[in-house]
Structure formats: C-alpha cells, structure tokens
Amino acid sequence: MKIVVNGDPVETQETTLSGLLEELGLGGAKVATAVNETFVPVALRATHHLSNGDRVEIVAPRQGG
Amino acid sequence: MPEFYGTKIQSRMMLGTAQYPSPAILADAFRRSGAGIATVSVRREAAGERAGEDFWSLIKDLNVALLPNTAGCHSVREAVTTAHMARELFDTRWIKLEVIGHADTLQPDPFGLVEAARILTDDGFQVFPYCTEDLVLCSRLQEAGCKVLMPWGAPIGTGLGLNNIYGLRSLRAHFPDVPLVVDAGLGLPSQAAHAMELGFDAVLLNTAVARAGDPAAMAAAFANAVDAGAQAYAADPMPPRDMAAPSTPVLGKAFLA
Numbered sequence: 001m002k003i004v005v006n007g008d009p010v011e012t013q014e015t016t017l018s019g020l021l022e023e024l025g026l027g028g029a030k031v032a033t034a035v036n037e038t039f040v041p042v043a044l045r046a047t048h049h050l051s052n053g054d055r056v057e058i059v060a061p062r063q064g065g
Numbered sequence: 066m067p068e069f070y071g072t073k074i075q076s077r078m079m080l081g082t083a084q085y086p087s088p089a090i091l092a093d094a095f096r097r098s099g100a101g102i103a104t105v106s107v108r109r110e111a112a113g114e115r116a117g118e119d120f121w122s123l124i125k126d127l128n129v130a131l132l133p134n135t136a137g138c139h140s141v142r143e144a145v146t147t148a149h150m151a152r153e154l155f156d157t158r159w160i161k162l163e164v165i166g167h168a169d170t171l172q173p174d175p176f177g178l179v180e181a182a183r184i185l186t187d188d189g190f191q192v193f194p195y196c197t198e199d200l201v202l203c204s205r206l207q208e209a210g211c212k213v214l215m216p217w218g219a220p221i222g223t224g225l226g227l228n229n230i231y232g233l234r235s236l237r238a239h240f241p242d243v244p245l246v247v248d249a250g251l252g253l254p255s256q257a258a259h260a261m262e263l264g265f266d267a268v269l270l271n272t273a274v275a276r277a278g279d280p281a282a283m284a285a286a287f288a289n290a291v292d293a294g295a296q297a298y299a300a301d302p303m304p305p306r307d308m309a310a311p312s313t314p315v316l317g318k319a320f321l322a
Contacts, residue, residue: 005112006109006110006111007109024112024113025112025113025114026110026112026113026114029110029115029117029118030117030118030121030154031110031117031154032107032149032150032151032153032154033150034146034149034150037142037143037146038146039146039149039150039153041149041153042153057109057150058109058110059107059108059109059110059117059147059150059154060107060108060109060110060114060116060117060118060120060121060154061105061106061107061117061118061120061121061124061154061155062105062106062107062108062116062117062120063081063082063083063084063085063091063105063106063120064081064082064083064104064105064106064107064133064134064136065081065082065083065084065104065106065134065136065221065249065269065271065272
C-alpha cells in the first residue's frame with residue numbers, strides 16, 4: 001500500500017495507524033496524528049484503518065511563538 | 066495580574082519558545098522574564114526521532130502554563146485539526162488561534178479566524194485569537210466565545226512596535242472587562258511599556274527576546290518595562306495637552322523685569 005507520511009511517499013504493509021507508527025519507530029512516542037486532514041486521537045489509532053493514498057501527518061511538541 | 070479563562074497568571078509577560086540560540090539560553094530567558102505562560106507549537110516528527118520528547122522535557126522544567134499555537138495555518142480546517150493535535154500533545158484546552166490570511170504580513174484572516182474560533186469553542190477549547198485591532202472583528206470573536214483578545218502591535222517578527230495606538234486604545238475602551246494581550250510586533254521594552262500604559266493586561270513576545278544579542282538580559286529588560294507600564298496605568302496617567310503649562314507656580318515669582 002502506498003501512502004504519504006509527512007509529505008513523503010511511504011510503502012507499507014501496515015493496515016492500521018498504530019501499526020504504521022510502530023513501523024516508523026514512533027510507537028509510544030509523544031506524537032499526535034491526522035489522516036487526510038482529520039485528527040485521529042490516540043485512542044482511535046489501533047482501529048483506524050489505512051487506505052491506499054492516505055495522507056498521514058505525525059507531529060510532536062516544538063518551539064513556537 | 067491577568068486572569069485567562071479563570072486561571073490567574075502571576076506575570077504580565079507571555080514568552081515564545083522559538084529561535085533561541087540554545088535550550089539553555091531559552092531556559093535562562095524564561096527565568097529572567099518571570100513569564101507565566103510559554104507559547105509552543107507542533108511540527109512534523111521524523112521516523113525514529115524523539116525531538117518532541119526532548120522539547121517536552123525542556124518546557125516542563127520551565128514550570129509555566131503552556132499556550133500551544135496554530136502558527137502557519139492558512140485555512141480553518143488546518144487550524145482546527147492542528148488545535149486538536151496540540152490539545153492532545155500538551156494536555157490543555159488553551160489554544161492560541163492563528164489563521165493567517167496574508168503571506169507577507171502574516172495578517173490574520175478575520176473571516177477564517179471567527180469561523181475557527183466558533184468551531185473550537187464549541188469543541189471545548191479556550192481560544193486566544195491572534196487578531197488585528199479591528200473593533201468589529203473583536204466583537205465577532207467575543208460572540209464566537211473568545212474571552213481573551215490578542216491583537217497584533219505590528220506584523221510578527223518585525224519589531225515595529227504599536228502601529229495603531231488609537232485602535233489599541235479603542236479596544237481597551239470598548240472591552241473594559243476582556244483580557245487584552247498585545248501579541249506580535251514588539252521589538253523594544255519601551256514598546257511593551259507603552260502597551261501596558263494603554264491598559265493592556267499582558268504582552269506576548271518571542272523574536273524581540275530570542276533574537277537579542279543577550280536574550281536573558283533582554284527578557285529582564287522587558288519584564289521591568291512591563292511592570293513599569295502596568296504600574297503607570299494603575300496610577301492613572303495625566304491627560305496630554307497641546308499647550309505648555311508651567312509646573313512651577315507663577316504666583317509669587319519675583320518681579321525682576
């Protein structure tokens with residue numbers, strides 16, 4: 001399955017958002033997620049199924065003004 | 066001291082966390098500023114990275130309230146989604162709502178701002194809108210549920226100070242009970258003092274401190290200026306006048322002509 005993660009194309013066999021995070025080495029990391037511009041809370045990641053072409057955003061705390 | 070959405074803050078300074086030369090200098094600047102609120106943001110995390118956790122541990126040690134922003138968002142949808150991600154990451158209902166309408170000036174999009182403020186308020190957020198000093202916009206934001214208003218002094222990062230003093234003074238007069246914060250555009254402590262002399266409740270700074278040659282010393286200078294301005298406003302300044310008025314009594318002056 002081809003998806004886009006933080007703007008970059010990614011090939012994955014994972015079918016859930018939580019599986020993808022594990023695959024990317026971000027399992028348990030302090031991150032928040034959105035799929036196709038919609039927020040997906042932590043509690044729903046395990047049941048959120050990914051589809052071909054999905055756009056996934058993974059963000060973390062950063063400096064800001 | 067200001068109160069935002071029922072939370073009393075023991076400082077009239079809010080300080081951003083971006084652009085410091087090092088994390089140690091950031092921490093030092095916060096200590097010297099006495100700021101009670103830190104603004105923060107969310108950005109992409111690369112695979113296998115833990116940059117977010119490093120920053121998280123740094124800001125937790127500052128022991129201040131956190132105000133996440135939606136910086137860089139140009140649409141209502143991305144601002145709303147960013148706010149939700151920030152709420153989960155920082156565990157706060159507070160959101161500094163930015164919906165940018167113009168790329169060169171970073172001027173807020175007033176229409177998108179009101180729409181996003183309404184959506185987020187309905188979702189349980191406590192919205193701190195980064196807005197202009199437009200009276201009608203500020204009324205609409207209040208109607209949308211905002212209990213704080215944060216007009217710019219000047220465009221973000223310019224250091225130009227207060228571009229529309231009349232507009233800011235009008236806001237204070239029309240919204241006597243709403244906490245008002247000058248957000249963006251301040252470059253010098255004197256400009257912060259001026260904002261406080263107008264009766265503003267707080268100022269939000271980032272670039273002016275972080276990009277100073279000595280950020281910690283500049284943070285201390287701003288803290289003094291903010292205190293001076295707030296004390297001056299509380300002391301009820303004299304009204305200005307156009308013609309001179311002698312301060313030394315005329316009566317009793319020796320006649321020597």
